[in-house]
Amino acid sequence: MRILVVGAGIIGAALADRLAGRDEVTLVEAEGPGAGTSGTSYAWINANDPADPSYHRFRTAAMSTWRDLAAGFGDPAWYRPAGNTIWADADDAKSRLADRVTRLAALGYAAEVIGPGRLRELEPHIRVPDDALIAHHADEGYVHGGPAARALAERARESGAVVVTGHRAVRLNTEGERVTGVRLDDGRDLDADLTICAAGWRSPALLATAGVVLPLVDPSEPGSDAPCLVATTSAAPGVVNGLVHAPGLSTRPAEDGGLVLEADDLDAGVDESASPALMDAVGAELLARARVLIPGLTAEVARVRRCVRPLPLDGYPLIGSQRPGLYTAVTHSGITLGPRLAVLIDQEIHGDASPELDAYRPDRADS
Ligand SMILES: Cc1cc2nc3c(=O)[nH]c(=O)nc-3n(C[C@H](O)[C@H](O)[C@H](O)COP(=O)(O)OP(=O)(O)OC[C@H]3O[C@@H](n4cnc5c(N)ncnc54)[C@H](O)[C@@H]3O)c2cc1C
Structure with missing residues (x-):
């Protein structure tokens, strides 16, 4: 599958890293990997709130995914379970x-x-x-979000992903209802079978170019x-x-x-x-x-x-398909959740359901 990931913060970089090798991945980043919120985040990896047991379990699983991911990099300096x-x-x-x-x-x-x-x-x-x-x-622990996103984007590139930096996706391209890729700020069109919007707090602006609304707090x-x-x-x-x-x-x-x-x-x-x-x-x-x-x-x-902060209106992740050819992955606590989301999204877009994501669909307020 040709997959275009827009945004190389922790979420887009973890996704590109997960998908590269198996899919034909292009990662588009307006500045450089980790230059957005992920690079300035306090970046505490935790599930330190028992109020919603289901969300607590989701976050606990995400802490475990971080341990596995970091082990694959051999105790990197940017992951600190301290x-x-x-x-x-x-x-x-x-x-x-x-x-x-x-x-x-x-x-x-x-x-x-x-x-x-x-x-x-x-x-x-x-x-x-x-x-x-x-x-x-x-x-619990923390990551240095900038170096972590850069390491993930670099490993994605080594696995065959094309990493385009310094170019902003200015609009989603569409054919009817289907999203077919993006137009970059230099006029280039990048086509894809699936476009994943992982542009953090800037996601609503990109999605709006195809008439898609994301319930995120307006900064x-x-x-x-x-x-x-x-x-x-x-x-x-x-x-x-x-x-x-x-x-x-x-x-x-x-x-x-x-x-x-x-x-x-x-x-x-x-x-x-x-x-x-x-x-x-x-x-x-x-x-x-x-x-x-x-x-x-x-x-x-x-x-x-x-x-x-990319803050969903109800505080919970916004993960899922909003149109044919389009998938959105935006959340607060994205540092904690990023690698786990990458695993579940990988599973889901390749045909295996990820029921853990069902509570976090972007259109949940409408259903
Ligand atoms: C002060 C602070 C403290 C936080 N503390 C925690 C915490 O303790 N624990 C935790 O888990 N989370 C925390 N968060 C939240 C967490 O940092 C974010 O949820 C996470 O970094 C979001 O990652 P992202 O990849 O979605 O977005 P980003 O890191 O913002 O990445 C999006 C990328 O997309 C690029 N981009 C945007 N638009 C376009 C476009 N049109 N074309 C191409 N590229 C584009 C940007 O340049 C950026 O690099 C905190 C956030 C802040 C601000």
Whole structure:
């Protein structure tokens, strides 16, 4: 089958890697692999929410697929199953955390409450109040999304995929109802038996060229949750070993030896044109919080980047065929889910049903 994958983020790159060799794959990327959301993502691989047991199972399976995928690359530096430490100090937050740990453990998920001694072994440099409740999840981890997407795209190319970078698909080509490929920004038409839209938060714009609607949060809407800011610091080697979720700050090691810093509450007011002043202010606040969490931290903010979450309106993945010749694969938590989605989509487009995907069809709101 001639398959055209639009977008080389974690989802498109994992798909191209999965399909190359068996299918005639072309991967089209407007910039470079990993240049979109995947390259700026906090990229925590997890199933740390027991609220929806079916979605929890889906994500747990995805964590396992990551382990298999990474093993195939021989312990790559971009896959770090380094565990997650999370703590709470306010009474209501402590009670929610304790409840979550109990429910996750009951589902067979690695979740435990730990004491200060164990915390010192895991994360010796972080400071936690004496009365905090601390949880640890040994099976969670993170990836460096940019390098991971590049490695997957490169392996797809080695397996025979054609990787076209620096060219945007400006429209879907159609014959009647059927999507027959894309037109690129240089006027070239690429034909395919199946076009897979994995263009992340930009997917609605591409799909709209064939009249297809995707229920994704519009990042340009005032007050949208999609745009956000993520900071990285200068080198801070060994300061944090895994993921650390403190009240008001999430952090983990960055790919170049610094720290990734993120806090959802600071994203209010971030829109399409986050001003340099806002970005500086958010960077300074993230660093101030990091210095409370990690006394003695000497690193400075190296970079603050604006990024956009591909947020489905109901929060769940949007996966499936929307027209003959067209398949869509867009989701938040795409880092956690990308490789698993690639396995299931591969199965499905080659004729074996993937019932695990049935809950996540893009047209579910209409049915
Ligand atoms: C701050 C932040 C924190 C996050 N934290 C987590 C987390 O902890 N865990 C988790 O699992 N997920 C997390 N996510 C979500 C996750 O990062 C995304 O779901 C995932 O990266 C999406 O991958 P993607 O391949 O769909 O999109 P992208 O990585 O955006 O890739 C899409 C690619 O398509 C290209 N493209 C777009 N339009 C076109 C076109 N017309 N033609 C050609 N190419 C095109 C873009 O250049 C881009 O490279 C987070 C996201 C953000 C922003």
